Amino acid sequence: MKKKNNMTINQIEERLIEIKQEREELLQEATNIKDAFLTSYEIRPSGRHLLTIGEELIQDQFAAIVELVKNCYDADSSSATVCFKQIPEEDCLEIRIEDRGHGMTTDDIVNKWLVPSIRSKQRERTSPAGRTMQGRKGIGRYAASILGDDLMLETTDTMGQKTTVYIKWESLSKYEYLDQITIPIRKEVNNNESGTKLTIHSKLSENMYWSDKTFNKLRFELKKLIPPITDNTFDSNFGIWLNFENFSGSSIENGKEEILPYPILDLYDYRISGKVDANGKGLLIYENQRVRNGVIENIDIDYGSTDCGELIIDIRVYDRDKDALEQLIQRGLKDEGTGNYVSNLQARQLLNAANGIGVYRNGFRIRPLGDADFDWLTLNEQRVQNPSMRIGSNQVAGYVHVESEEISGLEEKSARDGLKSNHSYDQLKHITREVLSELEKRRFIYRRIIDLSKPNKKIERQLESLYDYSSLMNSVSGLLKKTGLSTEVIEEISNIISDEEEKKNNTVEEIKRAVAMYQGQATLGKIINIVLHEGRRPLNYFRNQIPNLRFYIEKFNKNPDVDSTERISNLTQGVSDNASIFSSLFSRLDPLAAKRRETKTTFSLKEVLVGVAAVFEHECKKENITIDILCPEETRFTGWRQDFYTIFTNLVDNSIFWINEKKVENRFITIEVTAQENEMIIDYTDTGPGISDDLLMSGVIFEPEFTTKPPGVGTGLGLSIAGEAAARNYLTLTAVQNDNGAHFKLYTDSEDSNV
Numbered sequence: 001m002k003k004k005n006n007m008t009i010n011q012i013e014e015r016l017i018e019i020k021q022e023r024e025e026l027l028q029e030a031t032n033i034k035d036a037f038l039t040s041y042e043i044r045p046s047g048r049h050l051l052t053i054g055e056e057l058i059q060d061q062f063a064a065i066v067e068l069v070k071n072c073y074d075a076d077s078s079s080a081t082v083c084f085k086q087i088p089e090e091d092c093l094e095i096r097i098e099d100r101g102h103g104m105t106t107d108d109i110v111n112k113w114l115v116p117s118i119r120s121k122q123r124e125r126t127s128p129a130g131r132t133m134q135g136r137k138g139i140g141r142y143a144a145s146i147l148g149d150d151l152m153l154e155t156t157d158t159m160g161q162k163t164t165v166y167i168k169w170e171s172l173s174k175y176e177y178l179d180q181i182t183i184p185i186r187k188e189v190n191n192n193e194s195g196t197k198l199t200i201h202s203k204l205s206e207n208m209y210w211s212d213k214t215f216n217k218l219r220f221e222l223k224k225l226i227p228p229i230t231d232n233t234f235d236s237n238f239g240i241w242l243n244f245e246n247f248s249g250s251s252i253e254n255g256k257e258e259i260l261p262y263p264i265l266d267l268y269d270y271r272i273s274g275k276v277d278a279n280g281k282g283l284l285i286y287e288n289q290r291v292r293n294g295v296i297e298n299i300d301i302d303y304g305s306t307d308c309g310e311l312i313i314d315i316r317v318y319d320r321d322k323d324a325l326e327q328l329i330q331r332g333l334k335d336e337g338t339g340n341y342v343s344n345l346q347a348r349q350l351l352n353a354a355n356g357i358g359v360y361r362n363g364f365r366i367r368p369l370g371d372a373d374f375d376w377l378t379l380n381e382q383r384v385q386n387p388s389m390r391i392g393s394n395q396v397a398g399y400v401h402v403e404s405e406e407i408s409g410l411e412e413k414s415a416r417d418g419l420k421s422n423h424s425y426d427q428l429k430h431i432t433r434e435v436l437s438e439l440e441k442r443r444f445i446y447r448r449i450i451d452l453s454k455p456n457k458k459i460e461r462q463l464e465s466l467y468d469y470s471s472l473m474n475s476v477s478g479l480l481k482k483t484g485l486s487t488e489v490i491e492e493i494s495n496i497i498s499d500e501e502e503k504k505n506n507t508v509e510e511i512k513r514a515v516a517m518y519q520g521q522a523t524l525g526k527i528i529n530i531v532l533h534e535g536r537r538p539l540n541y542f543r544n545q546i547p548n549l550r551f552y553i554e555k556f557n558k559n560p561d562v563d564s565t566e567r568i569s570n571l572t573q574g575v576s577d578n579a580s581i582f583s584s585l586f587s588r589l590d591p592l593a594a595k596r597r598e599t600k601t602t603f604s605l606k607e608v609l610v611g612v613a614a615v616f617e618h619e620c621k622k623e624n625i626t627i628d629i630l631c632p633e634e635t636r637f638t639g640w641r642q643d644f645y646t647i648f649t650n651l652v653d654n655s656i657f658w659i660n661e662k663k664v665e666n667r668f669i670t671i672e673v674t675a676q677e678n679e680m681i682i683d684y685t686d687t688g689p690g691i692s693d694d695l696l697m698s699g700v701i702f703e704p705e706f707t708t709k710p711p712g713v714g715t716g717l718g719l720s721i722a723g724e725a726a727a728r729n730y731l732t733l734t735a736v737q738n739d740n741g742a743h744f745k746l747y748t749d750s751e752d753s754n755v
Contacts (some may be wrong), residue, residue: 064143075101148200234363267318309408315398
């Protein structure tokens with residue numbers, strides 16, 4: 001029989017206390033064991049850490065000087081002076097950067113300047129005088145390490161206390177850890193004005209970096225450091241000076257020169273400027289200085305949320321042909337040194353030096369955006385695709401001013417070599433290109449109107465005039481009559497010329513047919529995406545199911561069972577169905593893919609229009625776009641069926657693009673045919689964004705290479721090809737003003753009617 005536990009309540013409480021003590025002892029023992037295996041260590045940067053900041057995180061010596069000039073601005077100085085001095089007797093090149101700012105106290109030196117990567121400026125975003133601070137990373141001051149072998153810092157604060165620090169950069173690498181380095185600091189009181197001077201030395205005989213070429217590059221960097229137009233985030237009273245002392249044996253002139261923006265910036269041919277708020281809305285101003293007293297145009301924009309904050313944009317564009325350069329010089333482009341007008345060559349050199357669209361924050365440029373050889377907007381790539389329309393990087397100068405990193409999401413790289421690649425940066429590029437495209441469209445229209453771009457005449461007219469010998473015949477006949485030749489001889493010579501004209505014009509007809517064929521194939525190229533999209537599904541079926549078909553055929557050959565028969569039947573039906581898709585697709589495109597120019601025929605107009613709509617059937621269904629064709633069944637036309645496919649394929653392709661691009665709610669395309677006696681009118685309308693009045697008035701939309709589509713999307717050939725195809729059939733294709741979308745009218749005169 002089991003013995004009962006007769007523990008009292010007091011005994012139970014005592015036992016619980018014992019268990020608790022045992023538990024605490026076990027926990028302490030476990031802690032002791034853990035501590036025996038874990039040891040804490042401090043992170044100690046090496047002595048070379050400061051050198052690494054300068055060598056690895058500062059891009060080059062230009063970037064180093066730019067960083068130190070920015071520090072002068074942050075110090076509330078009225079100016080920054082960059083001085084280069086040769087001391088041949090000491091084999092020394094001295095670089096000095098001086099400012100007249102508020103200086104630093106000894107406490108600032110010890111607790112801020114000597115502490116790498118401290119972000120005091122990130123916490124204090126404005127200077128005592130109210131300037132927006134430039135520094136953020138806490139490394140700019142160590143840029144001096146790549147400019148020379150040492151650094152002498154002399155700074156006087158507003159109370160008259162001067163603090164001097166001297167650093168020999170190479171000596172830092174001798175220390176194993178950064179906290180072992182001691183920097184001597186000297187303090188004294190003087191009567192000097194507040195300010196800071198950095199003095200840097202290197203061996204003159206070993207310094208091969210600085211030359212006439214690199215000094216010109218430095219001028220460029222300093223000139224482009226400050227934008228041509230500033231806003232309230234930048235103190236325009238800040239000046240930059242470049243000084244040379246004791247230079248000999250080179251083209252460098254001793255003396256002090258003020259760094260000013262390139263004078264060419266005010267003498268632009270075209271300009272677009274304005275503000276885009278964070279919601280993508282704003283007002284742009286377009287100007288054209290090629291026209292005396294030209295009208296200034298206001299452009300309302302709405303790009304949707306920018307995702308990169310508010311943007312202030314100012315872009316100037318220059319034509320670089322001979323006439324444009326001469327006009328640029330006449331507007332006042334003079335040599336800064338002599339005051340004389342520059343030559344055409346000098347004007348080109350100035351454009352080469354000043355070009356580029358810079359990105360600025362708080363008044364200062366973010367390198368290398370805006371450098372002539374850093375085409376961050378890929379302008380040259382787009383210009384190759386459409387040279388008449390697009391602007392190249394060597395034609396443009398200007399800036400985009402962005403907000404702080406916190407607001408815009410546009411983050412600078414620590415190495416001061418641009419912006420980090422992220423969504424905000426992609427949006428900055430997209431919106432800047434959109435703004436520039438507004439200028440490109442207006443410039444294109446202007447140049448077409450005044451024939452600057454030497455546009456081609458309509459191809460048909462060119463070919464017809466190529467071998468028109470009527471003026472030659474009249475001239476020859478008149479000349480022969482004066483010589484006294486008989487009428488019979490003159491007529492015989494005229495007949496010879498006429499025969500030659502007829503032969504040449506037969507050749508012209510062959511060329512016309514070839515041109516028409518190539519234009520049809522160019523149109524076919526525009527809809528190749530439809531071919532790829534609709535053909536992918538049946539192609540995948542063939543690729544995936546044909547091996548299965550082989551498998552069941554082999555199985556059936558070995559054992560003719562019912563299951564194999566059914567599977568083979570289903571697979572062959574699938575092959576047949578998908579082959580029909582291919583057949584239908586290619587038959588819809590067949591009129592555009594002819595290898596030879598078909599002969600003129602009489603055809604049903606509705607049949608052609610329905611065929612064009614069928615080409616876009618899948619895409620329209622996917623995008624919920626309806627194509628309505630209102631055409632009497634009996635309407636027939638005598639001409640080239642292929643040309644009608646070309647005309648309406650281009651029109652429909654454009655409509656689908658713009659309806660999707662602008663996210664139109666009502667999505668319709670309507671083709672309405674009206675035919676009476678010998679006259680036919682086809683009204684083509686859509687519910688897209690329509691065509692602006694200035695484009696309609698100029699007729700530029702039918703010119704080759706003109707497009708309002710984004711770069712890389714449109715070729716600017718569609719409407720030009722459509723116009724040519726219409727003209728071949730004695731039809732006129734025009735654009736009509738319509739507030740509800742695009743409206744094109746295709747019509748024929750009764751005299752030349754083929755209806």
